[in-house]
Amino acid sequence: MYKATANLLIACSFLWMIACSSPNAATADLIPTDYVNPFIGASTSVGAAGVYHGLGKTFPGATTPYGMVQVSPNTITGGDNGSGYSDEHKTIEGFAFTQMSGVGWFGDLGNFLVMPTTGKLLKVAGKENNDSIEGYRSAYNKVTETAKAGYYSVELTDYKIKVETSATPHCGILRFTYPSNNQSRIQIDLARRVGGTSTSQYVKVIDDYTIQGWMKCTPDGGGWGNGEGKADYTVYYYAQFSKPLIDYGFWSADIPDHWIRKRDEVVSIPYLTRVSQAPVITGKKELEGKHLGFFTEFPTKEGEDVEMKVGISFVDMEGAANNFKQEIASKNFDQVKKEANELWNKELSRIQISGGTDDEKTIFYTALYHTMIDPRIYTDVDGRYIGGDYKVHTSDSTFTKHTIFSGWDVFRSQFPLQTIINPGLVSDELNSLISMADQSGREYYERWEFLNSYSGCMLGNPALSVLADAYVKGIRTYDAGKAYKYAVNTSCRFGNDSLGYTPGVLSISHTLEYAYADWCISQLAKALGKEDDAKRFFEKGQAYHNIFDKEKGWFRPRNVDGTWQAWPENARLIEWYGCIEANAYQQGWFVPHDVLGMVNLMGGKEKVIADLVDFFNKTPSSLLWNEYYNHANEPVHFVPFLFNQLAVPWYTQKWTRYICEKAYANEVEGIVGNEDVGQMSAWYILASSGLHPSCPGNTRMEITSPVFDKVEFRLDPKYYSGTKFTVIAHNNNIDNLYIQKALLNGREYHKCYLEFEDIAAGGVLELYMGNTPNKKWGE
Numbered sequence: 001m002y003k004a005t006a007n008l009l010i011a012c013s014f015l016w017m018i019a020c021s022s023p024n025a026a027t028a029d030l031i032p033t034d035y036v037n038p039f040i041g042a043s044t045s046v047g048a049a050g051v052y053h054g055l056g057k058t059f060p061g062a063t064t065p066y067g068m069v070q071v072s073p074n075t076i077t078g079g080d081n082g083s084g085y086s087d088e089h090k091t092i093e094g095f096a097f098t099q100m101s102g103v104g105w106f107g108d109l110g111n112f113l114v115m116p117t118t119g120k121l122l123k124v125a126g127k128e129n130n131d132s133i134e135g136y137r138s139a140y141n142k143v144t145e146t147a148k149a150g151y152y153s154v155e156l157t158d159y160k161i162k163v164e165t166s167a168t169p170h171c172g173i174l175r176f177t178y179p180s181n182n183q184s185r186i187q188i189d190l191a192r193r194v195g196g197t198s199t200s201q202y203v204k205v206i207d208d209y210t211i212q213g214w215m216k217c218t219p220d221g222g223g224w225g226n227g228e229g230k231a232d233y234t235v236y237y238y239a240q241f242s243k244p245l246i247d248y249g250f251w252s253a254d255i256p257d258h259w260i261r262k263r264d265e266v267v268s269i270p271y272l273t274r275v276s277q278a279p280v281i282t283g284k285k286e287l288e289g290k291h292l293g294f295f296t297e298f299p300t301k302e303g304e305d306v307e308m309k310v311g312i313s314f315v316d317m318e319g320a321a322n323n324f325k326q327e328i329a330s331k332n333f334d335q336v337k338k339e340a341n342e343l344w345n346k347e348l349s350r351i352q353i354s355g356g357t358d359d360e361k362t363i364f365y366t367a368l369y370h371t372m373i374d375p376r377i378y379t380d381v382d383g384r385y386i387g388g389d390y391k392v393h394t395s396d397s398t399f400t401k402h403t404i405f406s407g408w409d410v411f412r413s414q415f416p417l418q419t420i421i422n423p424g425l426v427s428d429e430l431n432s433l434i435s436m437a438d439q440s441g442r443e444y445y446e447r448w449e450f451l452n453s454y455s456g457c458m459l460g461n462p463a464l465s466v467l468a469d470a471y472v473k474g475i476r477t478y479d480a481g482k483a484y485k486y487a488v489n490t491s492c493r494f495g496n497d498s499l500g501y502t503p504g505v506l507s508i509s510h511t512l513e514y515a516y517a518d519w520c521i522s523q524l525a526k527a528l529g530k531e532d533d534a535k536r537f538f539e540k541g542q543a544y545h546n547i548f549d550k551e552k553g554w555f556r557p558r559n560v561d562g563t564w565q566a567w568p569e570n571a572r573l574i575e576w577y578g579c580i581e582a583n584a585y586q587q588g589w590f591v592p593h594d595v596l597g598m599v600n601l602m603g604g605k606e607k608v609i610a611d612l613v614d615f616f617n618k619t620p621s622s623l624l625w626n627e628y629y630n631h632a633n634e635p636v637h638f639v640p641f642l643f644n645q646l647a648v649p650w651y652t653q654k655w656t657r658y659i660c661e662k663a664y665a666n667e668v669e670g671i672v673g674n675e676d677v678g679q680m681s682a683w684y685i686l687a688s689s690g691l692h693p694s695c696p697g698n699t700r701m702e703i704t705s706p707v708f709d710k711v712e713f714r715l716d717p718k719y720y721s722g723t724k725f726t727v728i729a730h731n732n733n734i735d736n737l738y739i740q741k742a743l744l745n746g747r748e749y750h751k752c753y754l755e756f757e758d759i760a761a762g763g764v765l766e767l768y769m770g771n772t773p774n775k776k777w778g779e
Contacts, residue, residue, distance in 0.1 A: 032348035033341055035358075035365040038147040041102065041671035041680075044079075044086040048669050051625035052080075053581075053632065056671035056680070057107075058370060059083040059099045060147040062165045062172070064340050065347040065372045066402065066425070069312050070099040071165035071172035073140075073154060074110055077125070077192065078267035082107025084194045087668045092156065093125035093137040094189060095165060097172045097312055098235065101373045102675025103406065105457060106263055108223035108450065110194030111215055111235045114308065116161045116176040117185045121280070123251050123293055124272045125189070133272050136187065149348075149369060150340025166337040169377055170323035174308045175333040178300035186241065186308060187295040190215055191253075191275075196222020197266045198235075203294050204286035208245055211294060212238045212317050213286075222262030229448075229455035232390070235312060238320040240329075242307040243298050253278035253291035307333055314451065315392055319380040326381045347372050350421040351685070355709025355732060359666040364688060364708070367664070367681035371414055374677045375402035375429050378451070388440030388452050398477065399431035405449040406677035407462030408513075412637045413682035415466045416693045419473050420759060423719040426470050427477040433463055434478055437486045444490040459506065459580060460513030461490050461520075468520035469696035471527055473756050475719060484528060487521050491537070499560070501546040507557035507565070508547060508578035509635075512590045515543040519593040520697040544591050548601050555588045573627045582635045583627060585615065592638050592695035595645045609646055612639070616655055623663040623672050629655075631663045632673025637683055641694035641702040649752035650738055650773030653705035656687045657737045660707050689713075690727040690767065691754065699756035703778075705729075705737045706767065715762060722762020729767045736769040739777055752778030 041056020049055045061072020074096050075081075075089035082103040084096060094113035115125075117136050126135015138158035146153040153164045162177035178184045190201040190213070199221040203213035214236045219227035253275040255261065265271055275291055300306070309331075311324025328336060348368055353361065378401045379385040385401040387393040395401060402425070418426050433445050436452060445464070448457035464487050471480065495514045496502050502510035519541030525533035549556040549564060557565040557578030571577055572585040579587040589612075591598035599608045619629040630636055640659065643651035663672045664684050671680050686692040690706035706729040713725045742749040743766040744758065754765065 030352060030354070031345065032365045032368075033149040033344050035361045036149040036344070036348070036369045037362050037366050037666060038149070038152070038369070039087065039668050040363070040366045040666060041370070041668070041675050042083070042085060042087050043668050044081045044083065045088050048088070049624060049632075049673075051632075053104060053625065053674055054080065055669055055673065056675045057081075057083050057102045057104065058671070058675050059085050059101060061085075061095070061099065061152045062150050062167045062340065063373060064150060064167050064169050064343050066374070066376050067167055067169040068314075068377045069097055069167045069170060069172045070373075071095060071097055071167050071174065072099050072152065074113060074194070076128075077110070077194065078263050080104055080106050082194065084110040089128060090139055091128045091137045092140050092154070093135070094192070095163060095174060096192070097237075097310055100194070100404070101370065102677055102680070104674050105224065105229065106195040106222070106226045108193065108195050108217075108229070108231050110192060111198065111217070112237055112310065112312070113189040113192040114174060115187050115189070116156070116159065116163060116178070117187060118159045118161070118179070118181045119183055121185065121187070121295060122276070123278055124276045126272070127267070132269055133276060148341070149344035151337050164333065166333060166340050168327040168336060168340070170313070170381060171309065171311045171328040173310070173328060173333055173336050176306045176308075178304050178306065180300065180302040182299045183297055184300040185295055185297045186306070187293060189293050191291040191293070193217055193221060193223055195224065195226060196262045197291070199261065200288065200290055201292040202286070202288045203250065203292060205245060205248065209242075210238070210240045211245075212236075212321065214317060220261060222266070224450050224453070224455060225457065226263045229450060229457060230453045231450055231455070232453060233314060233386075233451040235314060236317045236320040238311040238317065238324045240309050240324070241296060243296070245296050247298065248294070248296040249280050249282040250284065250287045251278040251280055251293040252287060252289040255290045313380050314378060314386055315380050315384050319382070319384060323381050344369070350714045351689070352712045352714075353708045353710065355729070356707055360707055362666045363664050363670065364685065367684045370675055370681040371417060371678040371685065374404040374406070375425070375432070376404055377401075378403040378432070386452060388436035388438070388442070390452065391439075393439070399428045401435070402428050402432045403449065403451050404677060405429065405433065405446070405463070406679070407447045407449070407466070408458035408460055409634050409676035409679035410682070411462040411465040411469075411696055412634055412679060413686055413692065414678040416469060416696050417682040417686055419470060419475060420713050420715070420725075423470075423475045423716050426466070426475050430467060430470060430483065431478045434483050434486065438482065443486055444493050445486055459510055461494055461517035464490060464517040464520045465696045468524045469693075471524055472697065472699055474760065480528065484524055484530075487524060488533075491518055491521055491540075496540065496543040496546075499546075500543055501558055503558055503560040505557065505576075506578065506580050508555045508584055509580045509582070509587050511547045512544055512555070512587060515541050516590065516593050518543070523697045541593055542597070544594070544598070545601065550601075553603065555584055575627075579635070581633055582630070585627070586630055586633075587635045589639045589642065590635055593697065595642060599646070605646055609643075609648055612642060612646075613651065615639070621662055623659065625673065631659055634676065634679060637679075638694055641692060641704075644702045644752045644778065645694065647778070649703070649778035650775060652702065652752070653738050653773070656692070656704040657707065660684060660688045690729065690765070691759070701754045701756060701759065703739070703742070703752050703754065703765070703767070705739065705769070706732065708732075713759070715760065720760040720762070722760055725759045725762055726764045727767070728764060729769050732769045735771045738770050738773045740768045740770040740774045741777055742767050750777065750779050
């Protein structure tokens with residue numbers, strides 16, 4: 001939709017709402033893609049966020065569900081701009097074919113940067129608001145900037161060129177509408193990468209319309225974690241132009257071997273100057289180098305369209321060519337756009353809603369859209385993929401390899417959501433993690449996997465949560481014996497074994513997260529009939545006791561010799577005191593597997609309820625980064641559901657509805673923190689639907705206060721006996737946020753939670769809403 005009118009739906013959707021405004025209108029009439037606004041969260045601005053983490057960090061460009069390719073505008077190369085785009089920037093430096101979604105740590109990908117230009121050839125994008133070096137980046141007309149599911153468009157005002165993008169799962173397409181010009185051009189920066197540069201490239205002209213080649217990305221070129229993420233991948237491409245390659249050439253910059261080529265260095269003036277002085281090379285068919293570019297020039301008439309179609313592979317050039325031929329070779333732009341939209345409608349229809357405002361519907365379906373970007377396909381159309389040993393493997397029929405597992409984030413809501421609506425994806429992800437652990441020879445799970453790299457990002461053992469949660473919910477389409485072995489290995493390698501806690505500056509976060517992961521192993525062991533292991537890991541899950549200081553009444557970081565670290569004034573509110581990206585007040589609630597034990601340590605139920613109420617009451621209404629309920633970061637995402645377990649469920653109802661209202665909006669700044677590869681959005685999908693887990697690894701699903709009058713979850717018959725599970729909220733509105741009574745499949749229901757088997761069997765949960773708490777409902 002046009003960003004300038006982001007609060008309005010397109011005309012046909014608006015007319016539908018007028019005709020079908022009744023809350024009982026058939027959900028089948030709703031077209032999900034009419035309610036997707038990819039600009040939600042598309043900001044990395046630290047200023048708007050008021051904190052170093054920035055905001056959503058999503059990208060607005062075109063992709064398909066879990067697609068390998070994302071064709072998106074890029075506004076910046078350096079800095080902590082993982083998506084390559086931020087709305088406040090006034091210029092675009094090109095359109096890349098790979099992007100990350102919602103991440104910090106400087107990001108990666110942003111490969112194969114294409115830019116249409118006219119006039120003099122410039123070889124660097126230059127800098128926004130900087131006259132020190134001339135570049136080809138262009139201002140763009142914000143009013144014309146349009147983003148929908150599977151489509152993006154904008155006008156580049158410096159060149160008077162309209163750019164449109166769309167995608168298939170393994171390919172992307174660009175359509176450029178040029179002005180009349182004798183020197184129009186398409187140029188490609190083959191070295192470009194969001195957080196640095198590819199370190200070597202290759203390009204070959206193979207016929208009058210086609211080029212192919214590769215771009216090798218290593219830690220020496222920055223990228224994920226500015227090189228600390230150990231990203232090591234090669235992007236292969238097969239690109240075809242609709243106009244013949246008659247006047248074309250290359251540029252090749254001579255980059256000294258001793259130069260650092262990372263995030264800050266590649267956007268420095270000396271580096272850009274060296275690239276800008278690269279000689280233009282013509283009369284050749286192929287070239288390999290450290291910093292290459294390619295261009296093709298041609299005259300254009302006013303309004304002339306030129307298309308460029310590109311197949312991408314992470315396997316080899318043959319894979320890119322085959323992906324191209326299978327998915328996009330015979331299609332034009334409009335056909336690709338139409339099919340991308342159809343793919344999105346099919347996937348987004350896994351959940352259908354009615355009720356709520358237009359903005360709330362847009363927030364919901366855009367959130368669902370964001371949960372369907374990752375983990376993305378890493379397998380070519382012929383079934384080949386790069387494995388954990390960085391060799392080529394061929395998938396069997398059991399799974400499709402996926403990549404980008406933001407474990408520390410997505411185990412909380414993203415994967416529990418997928419267990420309901422897409423258990424096959426959960427199976428694919430677990431098979432991908434198991435095969436990577438196997439092929440790499442490491443035989444343990446990585447916490448933040450990126451294109452086969454064991455990046456070491458964040459902490460805990462989140463893959464164990466995803467594994468246990470899937471297994472207890474009946475998702476078992478993988479080698480459970482091998483999966484369990486690697487889970488145990490992971491705990492032994494990263495855990496509380498040696499001291500019964502983890503010492504150091506992040507002692508609280510480490511110890512609590514490892515304790516929960518060990519409890520997850522105990523659940524898996526129990527389900528597998530390994531009773532001795534189940535008991536051992538259950539006891540390891542009690543490690544949280546070992547960092548609770550009874551004198552201070554809270555969790556406290558501990559040294560290796562058993563002594564406590566100093567307890568400063570306002571210790572619970574000091575960010576990074578014993579915790580990662582959080583304070584002890586926020587992280588300290590993270591004992592989801594043993595809430596009663598935690599409550600006993602903290603002084604009993606009434607004291608804990610009072611502390612929790614105070615925790616929420618002191619939270620600023622913006623819900624931006626803060627010392628209390630900090631929804632912008634994941635450690636607190638389970639906290640609202642503690643009230644259900646403390647037998648005061650009206651507080652869960654109150655605060656989940658409040659968070660849905662305040663932390664999400666139909667605007668660029670509409671996600672209060674990093675999207676984190678689907679986690680922030682998945683929390684909204686579940687909470688606004690009336691259901692959310694409090695502890696993945698068990699089967700309890702907490703009942704919340706739904707935003708919508710009706711939510712239908714479509715179930716997969718390959719995994720579950722039911723066809724759909726429906727939540728209906730009667731008398732629901734902004735004031736009637738409290739549950740008065742409930743019916744499950746027509747029978748009165750008194751509990752404030754469901755078992756997962758109730759959902760998997762299909763059925764209807766009816767909630768009767770009112771404007772005051774019913775303190776007698778919800779056992």
